[in-house]
Amino acid sequence: MYRVSNLSQAGLGLKTGVLLWLLWLLLLPLETVADTKQPKGMPSTMVLNPAAELWRDVRQRDMPISGTTQVKGVDSGVLINANGDKWRKFRMQQLIPIGGFLLLGILVGLAVFYMVRGKVKIVGGESDRKLPRYTSYERLIHWFMASIFLFLAITGLIILFGRPLLIPIFGKEIFSIIASASKEGHNLMGPLFMVALILVFVKFVRRNIYQKGDMSWLLRGGGIIGKKHVPSNFFNMGEKSMFWMLVLVGSVIVVSGLVLIFPVFGQSREWMELAHVGHAIGAILMIGVILGHIYIGSIGMEGAIDGMTTGYCDLNWAKEHHDLWATQMEKRGEAIANEEVNRFSDPDTNEYLGRELREADK
Template structure:
């Protein structure tokens, strides 16, 4: 009875001993591979300060080259740091100064000088200024401009406001949507802006009387009336800003939106800076344009909403154009009843510029 009880214990010890021996035999190769001395002999040496200086200075050795997507840039791209410094130290402050300064100027102008009212009561006779197709394109472009300006400002400054207020989760989702909107609406805005500029180009060629308009500050210097054709000097400046700086912003935006036409990182970085500076500057000037075209000038908004302006407004702000088209004026009552001015009302006369 004693011998039968001892055998199970003996077999347990035997099996355990055999398993231990097998385990030690299998572990020997693994332990040999994990030998610290062996690893040190084949490992890449630590990158010291001298190595990083070589990388940063432009060393083109295979160990320092970034080969992703055919890139020829070093592991440390010094131009990226230059772009970051220009963006954060110059472009961002410029935007705050330009836009914030324009808001302050507009507020002071409104408080000190106030709205530009009509010099005489309205006559009740209307002149066609903007046909429907121009108004439709204008409001589409204006709406897209506002959306792009807000999303662009959010991309540049949003992290300093919304991230601290709502946290990383909300801010990340907001930025993802902002980038999507900005990137997809940008090309549409660019195409429609070019169409609008081409449509109103004939009204915006410089004329001699524009110099007098600028000398008198658009009528704010002195008491004499300043001559203006279909477009005054200020409106022409806004047009040519859009036709120059605006086209640059559009072109740089296309470079950023479609990074698959061979442009390298340097090109993308400069396009980003040019795009930001141009867009911020145009946004600041656009605030002045919006103010003058809405609450700053009595009757100005009517021309771009209804297409028609009162005779008094035309005489006050575009007297040379008024003299050419005054015979086409139509009573407000007739217009409300569906009447049309002579000539079909398709396009205002542009002869005076």
């Protein structure tokens, strides 16, 4: 009997204890809310970060919070890098939405331009003669650079915009494979872009130096504004500006890319954040300009791509778009009849072998 009453007393005590504990659990969040000041508009169901005060304080500082450590290494004494959060916010709230709309805007702009203006035709029609425009080496380095750039652009865009765009289509599992493959591929091929950039720079720089008359090409919008013919040399003002943008912005992309791939040269996290911002802004600008280049070099203009694929361009096309160069070439007797170009071209590579055959015949 004694034992039973003892047990029931113990049971009562346990129940009271559990009740008190539950009451304390219920009151605890109220106390935390009172402590950390629930921000306006935050749903009451959201769990508050118990370290909210600390993070608010950290965000107000511009300097990283440092301590001392025995570990030797860059940033190893930094306990909290307040700028890391600023960088993350910039990436998520500015870079991704603004960059995305910019690229989308350029694509829509080009589509509208194509619908309004249509393909720029060779006004005089195709001629019966051609001019040699690019050697096989020049075409090789152009397509080498173009394929590397396109690969880097696609993988880079997946890394930057993939989460919001591809997860709804492929799901998280497949996207994680696509994203990590893109990252590895991007890092592996990145340094090759530097090689391509140097090769293209060395080969094309002389023809891209600005000359007298380039400004009038720009003022007349390259012939798009008005119907008058605009004089131009081997490259016009637009191509030259694209070239210099490629060299300058391309160098920023290459240097910042190397800072990001090889974090072994003593660069701090803040330098890497800066390198990332420069890399991403540079790449978005360059992809935008290159979209315009691809448009005008393919569907936008009749006859433009021939030089870069066969090495030869139509004489009338050259006269309409690069007249100073075309007149010089014609005077030097470089214009070759279409049949001759076709007859003496290598069937596999499309390379015109006529000149060598004629030399050999002599």
